[in-house]
Ligand SMILES: CC/C=C\C/C=C\C/C=C\C/C=C\C/C=C\C/C=C\CC/C=C/C(=O)SCCNC(=O)CCNC(=O)[C@H](O)C(C)(C)COP(=O)(O)OP(=O)(O)OC[C@H]1O[C@@H](n2cnc3c(N)ncnc32)[C@H](O)[C@@H]1OP(=O)(O)O
């Protein structure tokens with residue numbers, strides 16, 4: 001019997017949708033920032049997803065490495081042609097870029113990643129954030145219209161985290177008013193930049209600046225890599241350039257390597273909004289050396305929404321599949337149930353739905369804070385930069401880690417079929433887990449936050465004023481333990497108390513070690529497990545608190561039925577966080593065995609309450625099938641038909657007798673007859 005799509009929605013999914021107690025369209029409006037934004041999102045998606053030129057004829061899974069790249073570049077050009085047209089019509093603005101570069105619409109049209117993404121995510125923002133007005137005039141026009149394509153070349157073969165240790169040099173020659181770029185060692189070769197391999201003809205290169213025989217640390221330079229007409233690497237052998245080879249995921253991103261042999265660039269190509277080199281080689285310091293790190297902060301901020309997007313896709317796939325899949329009766333006398341009725345399955349899936357909401361709210365919070373602080377920086381006010389750095393570092397670390405764990409858990413929640421590329425969960429995992437490493441490896445970022453927390457603790461000890469994100473430390477100094485209060489505000493206080501005590505202990509252990517004669521750096525390294533954990537605890541308390549505060553007036557903005565379900569998810573997030581940190585809560589918050597049993601009961605009650613709304617809720621994320629790209633997660637739930645149709649696409653299935661039979665198996669199988 002030929003397998004065809006039925007054109008009908010799976011009856012189990014139909015029943016789920018009938019059970020939903022709130023209006024899914026209202027949820028979509030709330031989640032996407034209001035009616036206007038939702039309508040724009042849908043129009044944009046239709047424009048891209050229905051374009052015959054942007055359909056996937058062959059799944060990329062069956063393509064070679066080279067084909068994936070060529071196909072990706074072709075698609076990227078078509079995508080940006082459409083984006084250009086939208087911009088020219090004055091439609092969409094930054095929202096178009098947010099959508100097309102990230103894990104929602106972007107990953108729907110270009111599953112393996114976009115080889116031109118770093119041009120918009122880092123090359124342009126670096127010129128904007130670190131170029132002078134003249135440099136912006138010189139470069140931005142051509143970069144915006146993509147007449148030149150750039151990347152961000154910071155990481156080297158030998159150094160990614162410790163950027164002060166980068167080895168690429170840019171030595172100023174006052175005679176010609178040029179910088180001379182060199183890669184003195186193999187470890188100094190740039191390694192990793194997205195699109196560097198074959199897709200960019202310019203790069204922001206981060207290099208050690210030498211002038212008048214002195215090193216002034218790392219600075220950004222605009223360097224041409226390839227001829228604009230011929231695309232040949234410039235000046236024969238002086239630029240050595242290529243791509244780094246296959247990776248776990250992001251297979252279409254064309255990450256590259258780059259080496260310099262006496263490559264000369266004009267003085268004006270050093271980005272000089274902050275630090276400067278004058279014609280005679282005089283160096284003028286920046287108001288703060290960390291302003292060079294600004295692009296990384298920008299990307300850490302946008303990654304948060306990207307993680308919410310990827311997780312929302314994975315959890316939509318797993319929730320719908322869990323409603324369609326029937327396996328094992330609960331009562332042996334009755335038929336097999338939908339796997340979503342097994343409570344352990346609910347426990348795998350629903351907390352990940354809750355995380356999408358929390359991450360989305362956090363993305364709004366951090367985006368607003370980022371915009372406030374950068375507008376202050378433009379006026380020369382640097383006061384709030386450390387707080388933004390501290391909170392964005394731990395949020396990036398915790399949210400990428402949770403999203404990555406979440407996608408993997410959801411893949412497993414789909415059993416064997418989750419392991420198929422046709423589920424789109426393996427590819428999603430490849431995209432998400434990369435974010436745990438890029439833009440600052442997560443442990444490093446937690447340690448950056450911890451560095452700030454140590455300072456904040458010492459300020460709290462002497463009664464100095466504290467910024468809002470660490471204000472809770474002041475109360476914790478006075479009160480080291482608490483009486484357990486199971487309300488949401490009580491949970492927030494308890495999580496803050498855990499964080500504050502972990503910060504205190506890490507601080508005390510660093511200080512004790514210093515008293516034993518260790519240097520500050522060695523004492524810090526010896527205490528770094530506790531330091532990283534204190535930053536993690538701080539972030540988790542922050543996530544619950546900010547979600548709670550950002551939804552304070554929920555009842556006045558949405559219907560009671562929607563507010564009820566949203567509150568259930570926020571409460572589930574808070575309770576699940578408590579269950580994960582139960583040992584810490586016992587240590588520091590006055591939680592008792594009775595309290596734990598109450599939390600367990602509450603967790604189970606919440607799963608039961610959420611159960612009838614789960615499918616409706618993920619429908620409210622409003623993710624079109626073409627973006628989900630999943631046989632398991634499509635709106636109609638025709639899982640088995642889709643899996644079959646995908647399997648039929650395998651090149652091996654195009655011929656009933658494989659070549660390998662005549663070539664290898666037959667001679668082998670008969671050789672011992
Ligand atoms: C215009 C564009 C239009 C449209 C585009 C719009 C939107 C795009 C939208 C959507 C896109 C969607 C998704 C994007 C998602 C994915 C992106 C795609 C691809 C990603 C490509 C990846 C790129 C990269 O990975 S680039 C390389 C990144 N590398 C790193 O992150 C390195 C990590 N290391 C460091 O940052 C540093 O080395 C360090 C660990 C911080 C240590 O540095 P250093 O040794 O100097 O520091 P100290 O510890 O001694 O600290 C000194 C001092 O500085 C403070 N500090 C450190 N960093 C910062 C900072 N960034 N800002 C402010 N302050 C900072 C630190 O706290 C110390 O302060 P104190 O001395 O006061 O304690």
Ligand SMILES: Cc1cc2nc3c(=O)[nH]c(=O)nc-3n(C[C@H](O)[C@H](O)[C@H](O)COP(=O)(O)OP(=O)(O)OC[C@H]3O[C@@H](n4cnc5c(N)ncnc54)[C@H](O)[C@@H]3O)c2cc1C
Pocket residue numbers: 118152153154155158159160161162191192193194250255434437438439440441443444447
């Ligand atoms: C998909 C992808 C895309 C990327 N795109 C770009 C790009 O466009 N441009 C670019 O410039 N770079 C890019 N990168 C590079 C990326 O930014 C680095 O890989 C990242 O910053 C981590 O650095 P590393 O690889 O040197 O890791 P390492 O620093 O070598 O980390 C290895 C281990 O050492 C630990 N470690 C290191 N230092 C410390 C410390 N001080 N304390 C405690 N532990 C420590 C880490 O926690 C980790 O466990 C990309 C990377 C990936 C994976």
